[in-house]
Amino acid sequence: MFVTQKKLLMDFQNQRPRLILPILVVSVVVLLIIYTTQDMSTLFYRNCETKERSTAYNVGILLNKFFVEDVLLSSSRPPPGRTIFFHETTCYHQVSQFNVMNLTARQACAIESAGLNNPNFQVFVLFSCPTYRPLSGGQKLLIDAIEIYKNVRFRHLNIRNYASDTPVEDWIKKGDLLNSSFPMQHTADLLRLISLYRFGGIYLDMDVVVLRSLENEPLNYVGAHDNITLGNAVIGLEPTGKGHEIAELFLRDYEKNYNGKEYVQNGPALVTRVVKKLCGDNIVKLIEEGRTSCQGLKVFNSTAFYPFGWPQWMHFTEPKYLKETMTITKDSYLIHLWNKASYRGLIRVGSNTALGIYAKRHCPRVYAAAGDYF
Numbered sequence: 001m002f003v004t005q006k007k008l009l010m011d012f013q014n015q016r017p018r019l020i021l022p023i024l025v026v027s028v029v030v031l032l033i034i035y036t037t038q039d040m041s042t043l044f045y046r047n048c049e050t051k052e053r054s055t056a057y058n059v060g061i062l063l064n065k066f067f068v069e070d071v072l073l074s075s076s077r078p079p080p081g082r083t084i085f086f087h088e089t090t091c092y093h094q095v096s097q098f099n100v101m102n103l104t105a106r107q108a109c110a111i112e113s114a115g116l117n118n119p120n121f122q123v124f125v126l127f128s129c130p131t132y133r134p135l136s137g138g139q140k141l142l143i144d145a146i147e148i149y150k151n152v153r154f155r156h157l158n159i160r161n162y163a164s165d166t167p168v169e170d171w172i173k174k175g176d177l178l179n180s181s182f183p184m185q186h187t188a189d190l191l192r193l194i195s196l197y198r199f200g201g202i203y204l205d206m207d208v209v210v211l212r213s214l215e216n217e218p219l220n221y222v223g224a225h226d227n228i229t230l231g232n233a234v235i236g237l238e239p240t241g242k243g244h245e246i247a248e249l250f251l252r253d254y255e256k257n258y259n260g261k262e263y264v265q266n267g268p269a270l271v272t273r274v275v276k277k278l279c280g281d282n283i284v285k286l287i288e289e290g291r292t293s294c295q296g297l298k299v300f301n302s303t304a305f306y307p308f309g310w311p312q313w314m315h316f317t318e319p320k321y322l323k324e325t326m327t328i329t330k331d332s333y334l335i336h337l338w339n340k341a342s343y344r345g346l347i348r349v350g351s352n353t354a355l356g357i358y359a360k361r362h363c364p365r366v367y368a369a370a371g372d373y374f
């Protein structure tokens with residue numbers, strides 16, 4: 001190929017402009033090859049039965065390792081109702097020059113703990129901007145620690161494509177989301193609803209540690225923060241039937257009541273609003289009566305996902321709370337760390353804190369790769 005290109009170039013220099021077209025064609029083909037390598041490498045995997053490794057094969061593998069595939073174009077799609085979703089939207093917040101992954105150790109822990117405790121589910125981590133894997137350094141250690149799990153997949157999504165064929169397809173094109181005072185948060189608020197509308201399954205925030213399997217808990221649930229409000233850090237919905245209907249209600253409410261200036265308006269407040277409209281205002285009653293009182297939707301009490309409210313996030317990070325926290329969380333499915341408040345409260349790796357103990361148990365590889373602080 002290179003010989004041909006060189007010849008073309010030489011011919012071109014010899015003032016033969018009719019060769020512009022072939023040069024263009026070659027360039028486009030090369031660009032297309034680079035652009036579609038995500039699919040190329042799987043193609044090569046399948047066709048390469050002789051085990052002969054061509055250069056293209058190796059380049060395909062290399063690029064595939066570096067680029068993160070688009071979730072809708074990938075050959076392995078989220079299995080409906082058997083996927084745990086995480087959404088990474090920080091590219092709307094800080095300037096990350098090369099769009100290289102930049103997960104914190106705690107985010108990586110959330111992903112590992114989900115993969116480890118739910119081996120029969122797929123865990124899809126969806127980045128809202130074109131993203132590349134790190135080539136070296138601490139970030140690579142974290143990513144490698146997660147990618148050991150065969151059920152964890154990193155994917156990229158294009159928001160407009162992801163919203164197409166959903167109730168918010170037209171709304172997203174208007175651009176209101178880009179106008180948000182909290183673009184990172186409000187994008188994540190919306191994308192989780194689109195994921196559940198498209199595929200069903202479970203959405204989790206990235207500031208959690210999963211402590212138990214969620215695989216055997218029938219879908220269609222949310223969790224209460226307290227007796228008054230529900231959270232949106234954990235939502236489980238069936239891909240069809242009532243679950244899909246509720247996902248649609250969530251999306252329609254998002255568009256109808258979107259407010260770019262209010263932090264919680266499109267998140268926890270949205271979930272609370274929609275569930276109350278569907279099943280009545282009495283959250284305590286919904287919790288007590290289980291699936292019978294809300295059209296099959298279960299509202300977990302705060303112990304399940306939010307054993308401590310955000311003002312008490314130190315219960316996870318300070319040794320003096322260890323005993324109390326372990327008792328209160330012993331039946332929790334997961335702990336939610338309230339990152340917006342807790343991110344500054346790093347713990348020393350190995351410290352005698354609830355977070356340290358749970359991280360060692362439920363995200364052992366990430367915890368080991370985190371360095372001195374977690």
Ligand SMILES: *[C@@H]1O[C@H](CO)[C@@H](O)[C@H](O)[C@H]1NC(C)=O
Nearest residue numbers: 095096097098100102103104
């Ligand atoms: C990664 O994120 C941290 C803040 O969490 C920031 O300081 C750092 O510059 C980021 N690195 C890259 C390569 O974007």
Ligand SMILES: *[C@@H]1O[C@H](CO)[C@@H](O)[C@H](O)[C@H]1NC(C)=O
Nearest residue numbers: 174175176177178179180260
């Ligand atoms: C964004 O906000 C500004 C100021 O509030 C407003 O003038 C503009 O129309 C908004 N743009 C969109 C696309 O909503």
Ligand SMILES: *[C@@H]1O[C@H](CO)[C@@H](O)[C@H](O)[C@H]1NC(C)=O
Nearest residue numbers: 226227228283284285287288
């Ligand atoms: C929530 O409701 C339950 C049941 O009525 C009650 O026992 C509990 O004290 C309430 N919690 C708060 C914080 O009000």
Ligand SMILES: *[C@@H]1O[C@H](CO)[C@@H](O)[C@H](O)[C@H]1NC(C)=O
Nearest residue numbers: 226300301302303304307331
């Ligand atoms: C939540 O329910 C579980 C099991 O029914 C119970 O043990 C726990 O005390 C409840 N938590 C709260 C905050 O009411």
